[in-house]
Amino acid sequence: MGKRFIYLIILAMLASACSNTKYLVNNQKLYTGPEVKVDTNELTKSDQKFIANEMKGLVRPVPNSSILGLRVKLWIYNKTHARRNFIQKIFSKWGEPPVLIGAVDVNSNSQIMQNRLQNEGFFLAQTSGDTVSKGKTAKAVFNVYAGPSYSIRNINFPKGKTDLDTAVAGTAKETLLVPGNNYNLDIIKAERVRIDARLKEEGFYYFAPEDLIMRIDTPIANHQLDVTVEVKPETADRARRIYSINNIYIYPNYTLRDTSLMLDKAERYRNYYVVQKREYVRDFVFKQVVQFQPGSTYSRTEHNKALNRFIELGPFKFVKNRFEDVKTDSPKLNVFYFLTPYQRKSLQFEVLGRTTSANFTGTQVNLSWRNRNAFKGAELLTVSLFGSTDVQVSGQNSGSNVYQAGVNTSLSWPRFISPFNFTNSSAFVPHTNLALQYAITNRVSLYSLNSFSGSWGYQWKENLHRSHELNITNVTYVNAANVSQKYKDTITATGNPTLKHVIDNQLTFGPSYSYTFTNTTEDKRINSLYYNGKISTSALALGVLSGADTLAGKVRQVFGANYNQYVKLENEIRFYHKTSYYSSIAMRMMFGLGIPFGNSTIMPYSQQFFIGGTNSLRGFPARSVGPGTYNATSSGSAGSFLPDESGDIKLEANIEYRPKLFSIVNGALFVDAGNIWNLNSHAGLPGGAFGKNFLSQIAADVGFGLRFDLTVLVLRTDFGFPVLKPWLPDGQKFRFDSRAGVFNLAIGYPF
Numbered sequence: 001m002g003k004r005f006i007y008l009i010i011l012a013m014l015a016s017a018c019s020n021t022k023y024l025v026n027n028q029k030l031y032t033g034p035e036v037k038v039d040t041n042e043l044t045k046s047d048q049k050f051i052a053n054e055m056k057g058l059v060r061p062v063p064n065s066s067i068l069g070l071r072v073k074l075w076i077y078n079k080t081h082a083r084r085n086f087i088q089k090i091f092s093k094w095g096e097p098p099v100l101i102g103a104v105d106v107n108s109n110s111q112i113m114q115n116r117l118q119n120e121g122f123f124l125a126q127t128s129g130d131t132v133s134k135g136k137t138a139k140a141v142f143n144v145y146a147g148p149s150y151s152i153r154n155i156n157f158p159k160g161k162t163d164l165d166t167a168v169a170g171t172a173k174e175t176l177l178v179p180g181n182n183y184n185l186d187i188i189k190a191e192r193v194r195i196d197a198r199l200k201e202e203g204f205y206y207f208a209p210e211d212l213i214m215r216i217d218t219p220i221a222n223h224q225l226d227v228t229v230e231v232k233p234e235t236a237d238r239a240r241r242i243y244s245i246n247n248i249y250i251y252p253n254y255t256l257r258d259t260s261l262m263l264d265k266a267e268r269y270r271n272y273y274v275v276q277k278r279e280y281v282r283d284f285v286f287k288q289v290v291q292f293q294p295g296s297t298y299s300r301t302e303h304n305k306a307l308n309r310f311i312e313l314g315p316f317k318f319v320k321n322r323f324e325d326v327k328t329d330s331p332k333l334n335v336f337y338f339l340t341p342y343q344r345k346s347l348q349f350e351v352l353g354r355t356t357s358a359n360f361t362g363t364q365v366n367l368s369w370r371n372r373n374a375f376k377g378a379e380l381l382t383v384s385l386f387g388s389t390d391v392q393v394s395g396q397n398s399g400s401n402v403y404q405a406g407v408n409t410s411l412s413w414p415r416f417i418s419p420f421n422f423t424n425s426s427a428f429v430p431h432t433n434l435a436l437q438y439a440i441t442n443r444v445s446l447y448s449l450n451s452f453s454g455s456w457g458y459q460w461k462e463n464l465h466r467s468h469e470l471n472i473t474n475v476t477y478v479n480a481a482n483v484s485q486k487y488k489d490t491i492t493a494t495g496n497p498t499l500k501h502v503i504d505n506q507l508t509f510g511p512s513y514s515y516t517f518t519n520t521t522e523d524k525r526i527n528s529l530y531y532n533g534k535i536s537t538s539a540l541a542l543g544v545l546s547g548a549d550t551l552a553g554k555v556r557q558v559f560g561a562n563y564n565q566y567v568k569l570e571n572e573i574r575f576y577h578k579t580s581y582y583s584s585i586a587m588r589m590m591f592g593l594g595i596p597f598g599n600s601t602i603m604p605y606s607q608q609f610f611i612g613g614t615n616s617l618r619g620f621p622a623r624s625v626g627p628g629t630y631n632a633t634s635s636g637s638a639g640s641f642l643p644d645e646s647g648d649i650k651l652e653a654n655i656e657y658r659p660k661l662f663s664i665v666n667g668a669l670f671v672d673a674g675n676i677w678n679l680n681s682h683a684g685l686p687g688g689a690f691g692k693n694f695l696s697q698i699a700a701d702v703g704f705g706l707r708f709d710l711t712v713l714v715l716r717t718d719f720g721f722p723v724l725k726p727w728l729p730d731g732q733k734f735r736f737d738s739r740a741g742v743f744n745l746a747i748g749y750p751f
Contacts, residue, residue: 020071020098021136023078029101029138034059034109039145051146055113055127059140063099074098101131101138110142121183122146123218150183153224164204164231164240168212171198177227188214188227195229200300203242205323205333211235238325243298246332248272248290253280254320254338261336280341281315285378288415288424289313290337298323298333305427310339312429313414314380315372317342346370362390362402380412406439406451416458430460440481447503448482451606457512464521469514474536477561478506478606496632497684498643506604507563512536520576530574538607539565539599548599556599565598568607574751582660588751592650594679601680602648609650609676611699614746616652617672619701619720621742626676628697629687631727647676649690651698654751658707666707668718673700675726687727700724703741707749718744 021030036052043051064074077095080087106129117125124147131138157172158165176191192209199207215228231240249266251258253276266273269283271293289309291302303321310319318340326332350366367385374381387405410433416422417432424430435455442448457471480503491499514534519525539548543565548556555562575587594603602608613622623644624632632643652674661667675697677690687697705718721741724734 020074020078024098024100024136028098029133029136031061031063031099031101031104032137032139033063034140034142036142036144039143041145042148043146047146051117051144054116055142055144058112058116059104059109059142061099061103064096071096101133101140104131104140106130106140106142109140113142113144117144117146119185121150122148123150123183124148148223150218150223150225152177152179152181152183152227153220154179154226156226156228158230162240163242164199164207164235167199167202167204168195168229168231171195174198183216183225191229197300200298203244203297203299203331204239205243205298206236206239206241208239211239241331243331243333245292245294245296245298246326246334247294248292248335249275249337250286250290251275251336251338252285252316252341253277254340258338279376281373281378282376285313285414288429291425292335306337308427309429310337312427313378314412315341315344315378342372344371344373346372362388364388374411378414380410380414382408382410382412384408401444403442403444404439406437408435408437410435416460418458424460426460426462428461428463430458432456432458446484446487447480449503450479450481452477465517465519467516469512469516471512473509474512475509476506476606478604480505494632495684496643497682498632498645501602501605501646502643504605505561506606507558507561508538508566508604508607509558509563510537510540520574526578528576530572530576532570532572534568534570536568536570536607537566538604539563540567543598550599550601562599564596564600564604564607566594566596566600566603566607568592568594568603579657584658586654586656586658586749586751588652588654590650590652590674594648596648596679602678602682603646605646608646608648610644610646611650611652611674611676614716614718614744615750617674617699617701617720618670618703618705618718618744618750619672619722619740619742620699625674625699627685627688628675628677628690628694629727630685631725645676647688648679649677651675651694656750661706664709666709668705668707669703670705670718670720671700671702672720673698673724675699697726698724699726702736705744714748716744716746716748716750718746718750720744 024030034056036055038048038052038055040048064071066072073094073096076091077097080089080092080095081097110127110129114125114127117127124145126145126147127142129140129142132141155172155175155177157169159169160166171194174194176187176194181187189209192212192214195212196207196209211232213230213232215230217226217228220226248271249261249263250272252274262275262277265277266275267283270287272286272290274283274286290306292306307319307321310316316339320338320340322336322338323333324336326334346369348366348368348370350364350368352364352366365387369383371379371381373379385405385407388403390402390404412434413432414429415432416424416430422430433455435453437451437453439451440448441451453474453476455471455474457469457473459467459469461467483503487499487503512534513536514532516530516532518528518530520528520530522528542548542558542563543556546556547554548565557563570590570592572588572590577585577587579585592609594607594609596603610623611617612620612625616622617625623646626645627647630645632645652672654670654672656668656670659667675694677694677697678685678688679690681689699722701720701722701724703718703720705716707717708715719741721736721738723736726733728735
């Protein structure tokens with residue numbers, strides 16, 4: 001009975017949705033869309049289909065949208081546009097008013113179609129249109145005679161001996177015009193823009209695409225044509241000149257009230273002049289920003305790089321640029337850069353929502369003081385106080401909330417601070433960074449940890465896609481400030497070494513290098529890629545020189561503390577493929593390897609790998625998988641709570657289909673797989689060491705989720721179900737159990 005009732009409701013809704021025309025009055029007719037009939041002469045079937053679809057896309061207005069032939073949005077409009085009550089007011093925004101045939105101008109649409117075809121090489125194209133009615137609906141019918149398409153036979157560039165003719169002819173190798181291709185006006189326009197961009201690199205500052213004319217010669221057999229590229233005779237003299245740079249003036253503290261150039265206050269530094277009423281920044285700040293040299297040829301690339309570098313420096317909010325002729329008859333330019341600074345000092349308060357890798361969801365409060373020009377060298381000095389509270393929404397340790405507080409101080413110079421003289425020719429400014437941090441972490445009823453860290457290193461970008469980070473040294477010291485008796489008793493009762501490892505003192509120091517490639521910011525790409533690789537070490541040289549060897553009883557210390565010695569490799573690659581404008585497939589693979597040696601037999605806990613949770617294997621509680629076939633619950637080593645299992649090796653892969661469902665709601669279907677292992681065997685962790693059978697120890701899950709795009713953040717809910725549990729006996733590992741699902745609540749996408 002219940003199912004029949006639901007079916008009746010659905011049928012009633014469908015019938016109601018089909019009756020949209022009953023709301024039409026005074027002989028109104030609902031527009032159902034265009035029909036395009038393409039003449040079959042001189043066209044292949046594929047060309048006919050392409051032209052028909054292209055012409056349909058040009059017709060305006062667009063008919064009411066439909067789903068499986070049902071105009072649901074129109075039905076919502078008809079039911080709610082009166083807005084008589086609260087329900088109608090809420091749903092009226094989803095409605096869509098009717099598109100009537102009277103709004104369709106068939107003559108105007110026919111002319112647009114004809115123009116488009118002629119612009120694409122169908123010079124003899126003819127189109128006509130009319131409307132056809134049926135009851136209370138009507139459609140627009142267009143007849144298209146495309147005729148033959150004209151293709152390019154030859155492309156001719158200027159043969160003159162002037163600087164401009166020679167420069168235009170020099171761009172011929174990169175031309176967008178290809179013999180045999182159909183004529184296309186958009187490509188002709190793009191060719192003019194391409195030539196202009198190339199000439200801007202060669203000093204033709206005043207040249208413009210409009211100074212070129214593309215002559216088309218059509219009386220050629222077999223529907224072919226020749227394209228001749230020419231400089232218009234009326235092109236101004238200054239557009240024909242090659243311009244070079246004369247003087248460069250920089251105004252570091254410019255305001256709109258400044259109307260005088262104040263050249264009497266200009267102070268020269270290397271290749272530029274700095275003009276300021278009182279010293280806001282020191283002159284040397286711009287030495288890597290402006291690459292123009294007096295006497296060098298103007299280049300648009302160098303021009304744009306300089307503008308980007310000024311912003312990248314940090315203290316400046318706006319950059320206004322001006323080029324002026326030294327004399328009307330001289331091919332030389334003076335360059336002026338007017339920089340408007342940010343407020344030098346600022347105080348910022350932030351409240352953030354966040355999700356951690358351990359499945360903790362919570363809030364963080366930051367109070368930050370910033371000085372954007374601390375020592376008049378464009379240095380950024382930041383002092384931040386932070387505090388956070390995190391709750392594990394779904395996991396093995398619900399109730400053991402985490403509280404954290406600390407202070408972070410950083411100083412960033414917009415240049416390389418080094419005994420060596422590095423040069424940078426990219427559009428991005430390199431940075432030297434010094435950071436110091438202290439944090440105390442309190443895991444309720446378990447333990448408190450003190451963490452001290454500091455680093456000195458460099459960041460720089462080759463281009464928009466490639467970036468590097470080199471830390472000459474990273475120093476981290478972690479010690480247990482307090483450990484509860486409950487936690488100590490659990491260590492004793494379970495014999496699980498992971499619990500003890502969490503509160504072990506850790507001292508690491510050494511360099512690291514990270515490389516990142518990404519083109520994911522280019523929205524027009526169908527396929528995009530992200531890669532990050534990192535290598536880091538600790539006590540590499542000191543351990544070797546001091547002969548540290550824990551296994552031989554030669555444990556070495558620094559300032560009375562045992563230090564960790566290791567080499568660590570991390571790799572992450574992501575691939576995104578757009579299946580449509582609103583949906584995509586995302587894939588990720590991660591591989592990490594930590595090699596402890598000398599003074600260590602296991603990686604320090606803060607440097608180990610974890611798996612499972614909201615951003616990892618979503619069908620398993622956070623950090624509950626591994627190492628290897630070990631499982632704290634099934635092995636009987638779990639106390640009143642489960643440890644965050646960690647390892648020296650990590651292998652993980654994920655794939656996710658992300659369709660748009662409606663409005664701000666997106667969906668997801670995903671599969672996750674992976675595990676962690678220790679490099680060496682450890683007592684209390686049977687099956688935790690990496691071996692030749694590692695592939696048979698992979699854990700996996702499947703699931704689905706919803707993402708709510710709230711503009712300022714993405715709220716994510718995922719439901720994961722384990723399907724492969726490596727710790728179970730052979731024959732029982734692969735099993736789907738809908739009752740064993742894990743709910744994940746997170747902020748942002750997993751990758």
